[in-house]
Amino acid sequence: MKRKPKFVLPTKYILLIMTGVCVVALLLSFTLNIKGGPLNTIAGYVFVPMQKGINTVGSWVVEKSDNLKQLNDVMKENEELKAQVDSLTSELNTIKLEQYELENLRELLELDQKYPSYEKVAANVIGKDGGNWFTNFTIDKGADDGIEVDMNVIAGSGLVGIVTDVGPNYAKVAAIINDTMKVSGMVTSTSDNLIVSGSLQNMNEHMVIEFSNLNDKDDEVAIGDPVVTSYVSDQYQQGILIGYISSLEMDANNLTKSGTITPAVDFEHIQEVLVILNKKQTAEE
């Protein structure tokens, strides 16, 4: 018995059809802001456990080898730190006095309620972006732990980024050093607003990100001043440390200043982050 010749679609047409599928997907995610939907969930259940496994093994090995290497450094450092402790203790005493004074003044101004402590959840970084162009990463907590899109992510005391996508057991975080990211910040010393924007080139070359639109007529802002997230931002909670000003210069328009900021977070070695579960309240909500 002869087999029926199977109908095979020429590859040209398959390419055409798949191109169409991709273009439709592109348009859909552009206009409707859909990000995979069920695909994300499936991918989350398949890949997150594996990434977690690799990371646990990897970080165990790294930790062991680092421990041995650091032992010597730590002992030397210990000596230096002991000396430092003495000098700092005396400094602390004077500061405590000032703190007491400050607290009294605060009470007078009833500013106690200004910085509420945010509810946070800790998460581990389990995967980085596949390419070298952007700094996104995946963390091992998701919607099941109460994480939502647009929540702020911090590490140590500095701002890391913002949650862009959430699955049941993972969340994607876009870092503030991303070339496409912008954050509105504020210089703490003068309360002047500025715009912080990530930059791939500056980050790779000098480990800094850019800022612009700083309005500083009286030249009060200096190098080393801390920059925190601003109250005008609609996505970021107020007062999270972004970094310290590392260079500063007048723009061509002679009105505003721009320069660079050294981020407070070491983005190369992020392992654990905290996600702030409070979202910024905006007028629309």
Next chain:
Amino acid sequence: MRRKITVFIIIALCYLLQTTLFSVLSFASISPNLLIIVVSSFGFMRGKKEGLFIGFFCGLLLDIWSGSIIGFYSLLYMYIGYINGMFRKLFYPEDIKLPLLLIAGSDITCNLFIYFIMFLFRNRYNFNYYFLQLMLPELVYTMVVTIFLYFIILKINQRLEVIEKRSASKFV
């Protein structure tokens, strides 16, 4: 079916290594692009159709995990797989020059497209910088990894082809 499962495992493994192990082992914050090696090698080893589908799925994986919009990487990797498939007639397993050349070409093309679409349109004109500091290191690193990974993929593919031939001759 056996082939599909094997290819899926290879893709998953390469993706996981790329996002975990190799981003830790990065030199000057540049990590190699393992998926492009997989897409490109299967393209010229197996032809246009398989290159197309493997490219599409690798791209989709990247879209879901790191892209902001679904479809961009899928489209890019799909065409890379398809174009690599056109070189199947020139491909001989013993010769490593053509695979190296094709994988290098694919990696550079992929990065150039990403630059033009995601960076140039946002007024990042410093092409020299991005080429010398990002694309070139990635290319070199990818080439080094290719020398190992390519032979692994080649051996797996040859083993699969032997098994497929055997089971096909059983049925005729």
